[in-house]
Amino acid sequence: MVAKKVKIAIIGAGMAGLTAANRLHTTSHDLFDLTVFEAGHRIGGRILTSYFAGDRIEMGATWIHGIGGSPVYALATEQNLLEESSCNWERMDGFPSDPLTVAEGGFTVDQDHIAGPISSLYHSLMDNARTGHATSPDGDPSVGAYLRQGFQQYQATRAASADTGCRDNTSSLDALQESLFAMEECIERECTSADDLSDLNLSAESEYIDFPGEHITIAKGYSRIVEHLASGLPPGTIRLGQRLCRVEWCSGDGTPPDGSSPVRLQFSDNTVVHADHVIVTVSLGVLKAEIDKDFRKGNGIGIHFDPALPDFKREAIGRLGWGVVNKLFMEMETETEMSREAFPFLRMAFNQDSKDNGFRGHASKIPWWIRKTGSICPIYSGSRVILAWFVGKEATHLESLDDEEIIRGVQATLDAFLPTTGTETAARKQCCRITSVKRSRWATDPLFLGSYSYVSTASSGDDLDLMAEPLPRGKAEVPRLQILFAGEATHRTHYSTTHGAYYSGIREADRLLQFYNVNSV
Numbered sequence: 001m002v003a004k005k006v007k008i009a010i011i012g013a014g015m016a017g018l019t020a021a022n023r024l025h026t027t028s029h030d031l032f033d034l035t036v037f038e039a040g041h042r043i044g045g046r047i048l049t050s051y052f053a054g055d056r057i058e059m060g061a062t063w064i065h066g067i068g069g070s071p072v073y074a075l076a077t078e079q080n081l082l083e084e085s086s087c088n089w090e091r092m093d094g095f096p097s098d099p100l101t102v103a104e105g106g107f108t109v110d111q112d113h114i115a116g117p118i119s120s121l122y123h124s125l126m127d128n129a130r131t132g133h134a135t136s137p138d139g140d141p142s143v144g145a146y147l148r149q150g151f152q153q154y155q156a157t158r159a160a161s162a163d164t165g166c167r168d169n170t171s172s173l174d175a176l177q178e179s180l181f182a183m184e185e186c187i188e189r190e191c192t193s194a195d196d197l198s199d200l201n202l203s204a205e206s207e208y209i210d211f212p213g214e215h216i217t218i219a220k221g222y223s224r225i226v227e228h229l230a231s232g233l234p235p236g237t238i239r240l241g242q243r244l245c246r247v248e249w250c251s252g253d254g255t256p257p258d259g260s261s262p263v264r265l266q267f268s269d270n271t272v273v274h275a276d277h278v279i280v281t282v283s284l285g286v287l288k289a290e291i292d293k294d295f296r297k298g299n300g301i302g303i304h305f306d307p308a309l310p311d312f313k314r315e316a317i318g319r320l321g322w323g324v325v326n327k328l329f330m331e332m333e334t335e336t337e338m339s340r341e342a343f344p345f346l347r348m349a350f351n352q353d354s355k356d357n358g359f360r361g362h363a364s365k366i367p368w369w370i371r372k373t374g375s376i377c378p379i380y381s382g383s384r385v386i387l388a389w390f391v392g393k394e395a396t397h398l399e400s401l402d403d404e405e406i407i408r409g410v411q412a413t414l415d416a417f418l419p420t421t422g423t424e425t426a427a428r429k430q431c432c433r434i435t436s437v438k439r440s441r442w443a444t445d446p447l448f449l450g451s452y453s454y455v456s457t458a459s460s461g462d463d464l465d466l467m468a469e470p471l472p473r474g475k476a477e478v479p480r481l482q483i484l485f486a487g488e489a490t491h492r493t494h495y496s497t498t499h500g501a502y503y504s505g506i507r508e509a510d511r512l513l514q515f516y517n518v519n520s521v
Contacts, residue, residue, distance in 0.1 A: 005031065010036045016486040019229060036238045043226055043240075092380045121181075207461045245267060282303065324396050
């Protein structure tokens with residue numbers, strides 16, 4: 001039995017930090033002196049439920065990625081968060097089953113004979129990648145190269161069997177198929193956060209695990225999950241507005257910072273806290289800001305470690321991919337039931353040949369930052385709020401624009417894509433006037449500097465394991481488990497997800513419980 005309580009500091013009140021705190025407190029609350037330090041003025045991290053035009057929306061985490069065995073689904077079920085809500089919410093009706101695929105210029109693509117086969121090809125290729133049956137072409141380790149090889153083989157096979165007397169039609173079909181395949185690639189960017197799929201590691205795709213079953217959203221809001229975790233902690237455990245600036249720890253080359261506690265934490269308001277253990281759950285972006293001056297760009301963000309993080313940790317941080325994904329919510333002007341139903345789940349196949357970008361005069365008005373957005377659709381059937389996703393350079397640029405410029409760019413895009421013929425045209429044109437917008441800003445938020453991690457071609461799943469490894473590393477002569485790491489970017493098979501963050505919090509809490517011989521079951 002220890003003479004005094006063990007001091008544990010948890011940095012970050014997101015999913016990982018609150019899960020770790022909840023686990024430690026509920027398992028052995030008499031043993032630990034536990035504090036969660038949060039730099040912001042709210043809990044939740046990259047989970048942020050909000051409201052727009054009368055609907056509940058998610059600015060960050062949105063989906064429970066499969067309900068079979070998901071701990072997030074279990075938490076949501078236990079707290080009755082999936083029951084019907086008094087407020088309509090984002091994707092309350094799941095994924096639309098009847099998308100409308102439109103090519104730039106406004107003509108609808110035949111689903112059965114053109115769009116469908118390209119979609120099937122794409123998903124077949126990605127299924128092969130995720131089951132480990134994909135081979136890198138010419139030694140290129142990227143998902144992008146693998147997808148392009150598969151698409152080129154498809155087009156070559158189709159061209160060999162085509163009627164050589166219809167070359168003009170064949171050329172037009174090739175261009176359309178190129179646009180459709182690029183649309184699928186853009187949607188993959190949204191899922192992975194990789195700005196360019198040529199930077200996404202192919203072999204790592206087979207390690208990533210999704211839960212089986214339906215993908216659903218949370219009726220009463222994703223934020224209710226973290227609020228539930230926080231509610232199980234004693235009052236005063238969570239301290240908001242406490243941004244960590246410096247971590248001093250004992251690596252074996254010196255004595256503990258205060259002669260007794262091995263870790264000394266200094267915050268932006270000059271508050272100093274001593275701890276036996278610290279669990280760092282900040283984003284990979286914040287960790288990158290410490291080791292990469294170009295990433296930091298002089299904003300004074302990041303956490304300084306003294307002594308510096310060891311090479312194995314710094315190199316893993318540097319190699320792993322870190323992306324930006326932003327959501328743009330747009331309110332439509334018309335509120336009639338007819339016009340709401342008239343707006344489709346619109347999938348957009350942009351022209352890929354710059355020579356065609358003046359088609360019908362619309363393309364010249366479409367801004368570059370929207371040309372890699374795969375779809376615009378109502379957040380649920382009948383909603384007057386429509387949604388588009390942005391990734392990478394486009395997502396970052398979106399944060400710099402004023403609302404009016406965004407509205408003009410979206411309007412130009414809708415004018416180029418909503419069908420120009422058919423009985424529903426008038427209703428669709430009537431309902432697509434945008435009056436206001438709301439967007440996430442994860443890239444420029446200094447507490448996150450991005451959205452979620454991916455395994456880059458310079459990295460591997462091994463780096464995710466290195467991210468999870470505590471410090472100091474294997475030195476018996478110094479205090480053990482001084483700095484532990486949690487968060488989605490520390491989980492090898494569930495990185496980039498809230499359930500990955502949850503699992504990492506459990507892992508680090510259990511690591512400490514095992515260290516102190518406490519039964520965590």
